[in-house]
Amino acid sequence: MSINNQQSFCSLLELSPVPINFTPSCFMPVTKITNFLHGDNRPSTLNQLPSQNNIGSAVFDKTEDPKINFNKNNHFAQNHNLYILGASSHNLYFQPHNPETNDFSQQDEMQHLNHKLDSVSILVKKDTLQDNVQQQEPFDTEQEVGMPKYNNICTPTHSNNSDLFGMVQIQPDSKYLQTLTPTQKNNPSQYSPKSNIPTPNIIQAISSASDKMSQCVFNEQQQFQQLNNNNNYLQNNPIYSNYTTFGLGKQEYFQGVNNPINGFSSSQCNNLQPFGKNKTHENIKEEMKKRQEQQNQIPINYQQNPNQYHKMNGQSTSSINSQASFSSTSSINEQTIQNHNNNNGCLKINYRLPSNSSNQMHGMVVNSLNSSILAGSSSHSVGGIYTANKLNIPLSMTTSVNNAIVEEKERDLNDRNLQNSKDSNSDDEAYDNSNKQAVNIDMQEFARKVDFCKCKKSKCLKLYCECFLRGNYCNDQCICTDCGNNDKNLDEREKAIEEAKTRNSDAFNLKFQILNNATVTHKKGCHCKRTHCLKKYCECYNAGLKCTNNCKCEECDNIQDGLKMINGGGNSRVIMQIKADEDCNSSEINSQMLQSIDYQLQQGPTERKISMCSSNGTSSIQNRKRTRSEVFDQLTSKNEIQSQQQTDQLEPEIRKKKNSVGIKQNQQNNQVNTATQIKIKSSYQPNQTSYNSFEQNFVYQTSNKNNPNFQQATSFSKKIQS
DNA sequence: GAGTTTGAAACT
C-alpha cells in the first residue's frame, strides 16, 4: 500500500485534522465454494445447528491472520457459486510491548496500548444459483430459514490513530463495487460482475435481513441489543438470555481491553488460555501447536478434558474452537454442562457479565456434537455520531444521527475553524455573524394543520381528538359525535384535561422542540414501522421534519439527504460511498479494500467450518415472540389459510416439536423446497385478512411484500401437497 | 364515500 493510497483514503475525510492511516496488515482469504452440501450429503450433525443465518465469519486471533470461514449451514453459502465475502470484523493485534522479550502485558491490553486493528474487505455476491442445488433446505420442517441476505456489505473500519473500530457500510451501488480487481478481470467467468449487483435488491435485503438474530447497537447515549424480528431462530426458539450481549466494551468481560466504543467482534477462541500476563505471540503459537497436536489425538470432549477446552476470549460473536464457550474467568462445570444439554446443545451465551459476577458464559452458541465451531460474524454497528467523530467523517455523512446534534457539532467545528482563522487573520466577521444569528422559527408551523375533527367515540375528550389535543374547543366545522369538548361541558372537559396531563404532562404542549435555535425535531420521535416515515402517519414527516435518533422508527427513509439509515436505531451505519468512489476514480486498484479483495481472490479455498449464530439478549422466554407454530395455530383456528390447516392436520406430530433445535432431520420433510414455500406464501393473500389479525403477529416486512426477488424469511415450512 | 391501514393514545 502506497502512501498515495492512504492519502486517497484520507482525502475523503475532509474534516480530518490528522490523516487517518488505513493500513491493513493482513488480508482475509476468501473461501471459494466448490462443493455443496445438501440433502443426503449433509452431515447429520449439521442438522442440529441452530442457525444457518450467517454466511460466514471473520476469524482471527493474535497469532493468525484473519480469515473468513463460511457457514456450511448457510443456504446462500451453499448455493451460490462464488462470492467474495466481506469480513465483518476488524482484526485485533497486540504488538509486542517489549521488543526484547516480545512480551505484551495485561496492562497494555487493559490500556488498549500497542495494538493494531486492521482489516478491510467487502462482500460481493454472485447472483447465480447452481442449477442443480436446492435453494432452500430446511433443517427441520419447523425451522425453515430465509435466504441469506446480503447484509454484510460492509467494511470494518478502524484506524491506528483512533480507537474506533466497527462496521462501515458501503452503499452497494458505489463505484467501488463496480470496479474489478485484476484477478477478477483475469477470470471473468469466475467472478460476479460487480456491476450486476442488483443494488435495489441488496438494499432491500439489507433492510430486511433475517440473517442476524440481533444487532448490537451502541452510540454515545446507549447500548442495547436490537433484536431482529425477522429472524426465524429468534422467533422460534426460547434460547434467550436475559442479558444483553456484547456491545459497549465492558472491562470485565472484554479481553482485557477497556474499550468504550464497542465490542470486538468475531474474536476467535483457539482453546487458548485467556490472553493475559506473560503471553507472547511466540508462546501462544507454541501453545496452539501443542493443542493442535492434542486435538489430533484426543477427541475434543470437554467432559473428558475439561481443562483444555474451557477458556475463550472475546466478546460479541466470538468464535470458538472448543465445545463450549466461556468467559475467560469461568470454567465448565456441571451447571454449565447442564445448561448446554438443556438447550439441545446450544449454550445460552452472549451473556453480559455483570460486574459482580465472573462466572457467566458469553460468546457464541455452540453445538455439543461438534468440536470445531466458529462463530458467525457480528457486524456490530456504531452509532453515527460517535463513528463520525472518531473517523472525523463529516457528520452529514453519517446516519441515524440527531440532526440537532449534527448542527451543534458542525457549528462547533465552524466556531473552532473561525477561531483558528481569527488567530492568524481576523478578517472573517461576516461569517461569524451569519453563523451565530438566531433563527426565528414559528413552532406552530410544525403542528398538524387539521382544524376540525370527526371523532365518534372519544367524546373529543381524548388526545385522539385534534381539537382537544390543541387545547381548543370543537368548532362548527367539527362533525364529531357526542362531543364533550365545548364550553357547556367544562367540568368533564377539565377532568379530561387533567387525566391527559397525568398520562403525559407534556400532552398539550407542542410535540416539537427547537434545538440550538436552529433545528426543529420531534420531541419524542416517531415509532413508525411500515411507512418508512414517508407518509403523513409519521409525525415527523407530517411536520416536514427528518427523523432523528429520538425516533424508533423502522426502515426509516425520512432521513437527512445523503444519509441512509438502514434499520432505525438498530443498524446505524456510516456510508462512505464517496470515499469508495473517490478511491475507484483515482485508479483501478488503488484502494486498500480492492487490494484486499484481490488478495483474497488469489487465495485457495479455506476449510469450511461450521458457523453458528449468536444468541441474543433482552427477551425473556415469557416475552418472546410467539413461535411460528403459535402463529400458525392462531391462523388455522381462524380458518384463514386452508391449505396450511390441511397440512397441519396431515402432520400433527411436527407441530409438537416447538422450539426444538436439535430435531433430527426428517428426510421426507427435507424435500420441502423453495418453490413449495413460495407457493405456501403466495396462498396467503394479505388483502383478505387484515394485518391486525395476521401480519403484525407474523413479523412481516411490508417493504418486501411486492418484491418477487425477496425471499421472505418467515414463511411456514410445512410440507403441503403441491 | 366506504373500507383499509396506520401509529399515537389509551389501556392493562
Add this chain to the structure above:
DNA sequence: CAGTTTCAAACTC
C-alpha cells in the same frame, strides 16, 4: 414498563 387495544386520521380505491 411492554404488549395490546382503541381510536381517528391518513390513505386507497
